[in-house]
Every structure is written in C-alpha cells, then in structure tokens.
Amino acid sequence: xxxxxxxxxxxxxxxxxxxxxxxxxxxxxxxxxxxxxxxxxxxxxxxxxxxxxxxxxxxxxxxxxxxxxxxxxxxxxxxxxxxxxxxxxxxxxxxxxxxxxxxxxxxxxxxxxxxxxxxxxxxxxxxxxxxxxxxxxxxxxxxxxxxxxxxxxxxxxxxxxxxxxxxxxxxxxxxxxxxxxxxxxxxxxxxxxxxxxxxxxxxxxxxxxxxxxxxxxxxxxxxxxxxxxxxxxxxxxxxxxxxxxxxxxxxxxxxxxxxxxxxxxxxxxxxxxxxxxxxxxxxxxxxxxxxxxxxxxxxxxxxxxxxxxxxxxxxxxxxxxxxxxxxxxxxxxxxxxxxxxxxxxxxxxxxxxxxxxxxxxxxx
Numbered sequence: 001x002x003x004x005x006x007x008x009x010x011x012x013x014x015x016x017x018x019x020x021x022x023x024x025x026x027x028x029x030x031x032x033x034x035x036x037x038x039x040x041x042x043x044x045x046x047x048x049x050x051x052x053x054x055x056x057x058x059x060x061x062x063x064x065x066x067x068x069x070x071x072x073x074x075x076x077x078x079x080x081x082x083x084x085x086x087x088x089x090x091x092x093x094x095x096x097x098x099x100x101x102x103x104x105x106x107x108x109x110x111x112x113x114x115x116x117x118x119x120x121x122x123x124x125x126x127x128x129x130x131x132x133x134x135x136x137x138x139x140x141x142x143x144x145x146x147x148x149x150x151x152x153x154x155x156x157x158x159x160x161x162x163x164x165x166x167x168x169x170x171x172x173x174x175x176x177x178x179x180x181x182x183x184x185x186x187x188x189x190x191x192x193x194x195x196x197x198x199x200x201x202x203x204x205x206x207x208x209x210x211x212x213x214x215x216x217x218x219x220x221x222x223x224x225x226x227x228x229x230x231x232x233x234x235x236x237x238x239x240x241x242x243x244x245x246x247x248x249x250x251x252x253x254x255x256x257x258x259x260x261x262x263x264x265x266x267x268x269x270x271x272x273x274x275x276x277x278x279x280x281x282x283x284x285x286x287x288x289x290x291x292x293x294x295x296x297x298x299x300x301x302x303x304x305x306x307x308x309x310x311x312x313x314x315x316x317x318x319x320x321x322x323x324x325x326x327x328x329x330x331x332x333x334x335x336x337x338x339x340x341x342x343x344x345x346x347x348x349x350x351x352x353x354x355x356x357x358x359x360x361x362x363x364x
C-alpha cells in the first residue's frame with residue numbers, strides 16, 4: 001500500500017514480519033488484504049477462512065467486493081482457521097463472534113499474537129481494548145494476560161466500529177475537561193453488516209432503528225478505552241452513556257451525533273481549541289498506518305458527510321464538526337469515520353504497528 005506514511009524505520013531491521021488473516025474472505029478480511037498490500041513492516045503470508053473455503057485458491061473462494069484484488073493473494077491457498085494449519089506468528093482476525101470465541105484463544109495458546117476485531121474478549125479485564133492515539137498504556141495488560149491464562153501468545157482487540165468513531169471524537173474533550181454523560185445516536189453504513197449485508201428492499205429509502213448488540217458495545221467499550229490502568233486492570237471512565245443505533249442507506253462511514261456533559265464546562269472557544277489542537281499519543285503518530293491527524297475538525301456547518309469525508313487520512317481519520325452549545329447538556333457535535341478501515345481492519349493494523357515498535361511482536 002504505497003500511500004502508507006513511512007515515518008519511522010522498520011522495527012525488524014528492514015525485514016517484513018509474516019502475518020495471516022483469519023476470516024480473509026469476508027468484508028473486513030478483504031479490507032485487511034487491501035491494507036496489507038505493500039505494507040513496509042508486514043507481509044501477508046497466509047489467508048484462512050471457514051471449512052467451506054479451505055483448500056481453494058483465494059480468488060476462487062472470495063467474492064471480491066471493492067477495487068482490484070491484489071495479485072499476490074489471488075493464488076494463495078485458503079487455510080483452515082487452526083493454529084496447526086497457519087504458521088504466521090501474528091494473525092489479524094476478521095472472524096465473527098460465533099467463531100472468534102474458540103479460535104482466537106486457540107491461536108494465543110499456541111503462542112501467536114492475535115489482533116482481534118470480534119466482540120468476545122474486548123471487555124475482559126486482562127485484554128487491551130486499544131486505540132493507539134488514546135490509550136497505548138493499556139498494552140501493559142498483556143503481562144497479566146499471559147500470566148493469568150498461561151499462554152505465550154496474546155489477544156489485543158480494537159473496538160466496535162461506531163465506538164471507534166465516538167471515542168476518537170470524545171478524546172480531545174475528555175482529556176481537557178472530562179466527559180461525564182453522553183447521549184449518542186448513530187447512523188451506521190450498510191457495509192458494517194458485512195456482505196451481502198442488509199437486503200436492498202429493507203434499507204433503500206429506509207432507516208432501521210436497531211442493530212443487534214450495538215448499543216451495549218457503545219455504552220461499555222467507550223468507558224474502557226477512556227479508562228485508566230490501575231493495579232493491572234482498567235478502571236472504567238466514570239461516565240454515563242445512553243446510545244441509539246440506526247442502520248442507514250450509506251455504503252461506508254458511520255455518523256455519530258453526540259450531546260454531552262463535562263466535568264468542567266469551558267467556553268465554546270476553549271472547547272473548539274481543544275478539539276482542533278489534539279493530536280493524541282506521540283508514538284502513535286509515527287506509525288505507518290497513522291493518518292496525519294486522527295481527529296480532524298471541519299469548520300463547515302454541513303460537515304462531516306460520509307460521501308465527502310470518509311476517506312480522509314486514507315480512511316483512518318475521524319472527522320468532527322458542528323461543536324456547539326447544547327440547551328440541555330453542555331455541548332453537542334457530529335462525528336464520522338470509515339467503519340471497515342478505521343473502525344475495523346485499519347484499527348487492528350495500527351495496533352500491530354504500535355506493538356511492533358514496543359517490541360511486543362516476534363522478530364521475523
């Protein structure tokens with residue numbers, strides 16, 4: 001992927017680390033395949049999927065959704081999602097929760113590092129729920145994870161896709177003033193439902209005001225990401241969150257409307273300055289997949305918009321706009337980000353890059 005920023009040198013002395021993608025034939029798995037093409041640190045060595053796809057060439061087993069399939073992966077044989085079949089020391093998991101619950105810990109027990117998109121282990125006390133710009137210190141949980149579970153591998157998770165957009169948008173204000181309470185309403189793209197996703201006659205000209213498990217994820221995961229590590233565990237951020245999740249007829253890009261109360265209510269100008277100036281953790285900004293800005297504030301009154309803003313920062317930037325006073329709480333805003341890049345595969349890739357520079361991945 002030639003557009004990647006090459007800000008820091010390879011942590012592997014110029015070599016590339018072999019990695020695998022589990023669930024490689026699905027929508028998020030395909031996004032991993034695209035993002036790993038030409039990556040300066042990682043080489044996509046293996047692809048794995050369900051038993052019905054195993055043994056077939058990747059091009060035959062996959063209904064490719066977007067853009068051109070990278071030539072290097074077309075003839076790779078799809079493997080079973082089993083540590084006895086997959087040899088790569090690092091695996092990116094795009095498995096759904098029904099499969100991830102058993103498969104991901106099997107890889108961790110076998111000594112592999114698992115970068116997971118699934119919900120199964122996100123809220124476990126010893127599993128980092130990581131956004132490198134916000135909480136890189138949560139990687140310290142890995143020592144306890146390995147001791148407590150008796151494995152040499154690891155599981156590191158990224159958040160739910162809508163939680164990712166929300167939490168990045170909140171991070172500047174939470175760091176400066178403390179977020180106390182949130183009312184959240186999402187408008188989520190159909191690509192978040194995978195492929196083939198929502199039937200066209202259900203979504204065209206329609207809004208579906210329910211997405212299974214989505215609201216509890218927003219209400220819990222946000223508090224863990226913004227929480228602090230204390231005595232080997234994460235003390236959840238002390239904030240109340242209520243969420244409404246809606247599916248809308250947009251291809252890519254989850255939009256989140258938020259009203260919030262803060263521990264300290266600043267003047268609007270001060271809140272705007274906090275949003276505009278925030279850059280996040282310095283070490284995250286130097287990673288190849290990191291955008292120039294993780295959060296970009298739009299001054300236009302009608303932004304963000306998925307059609308116009310979803311690929312900002314190669315799909316890794318969350319765009320925030322319309323920060324303004326709220327007549328019931330303190331402030332309100334709108335945020336939007338790419339759900340399968342920043343909200344899924346790109347987030348896992350960024351997590352792996354952070355682990356690489358911290359020496360938490362094996363050397364090739």
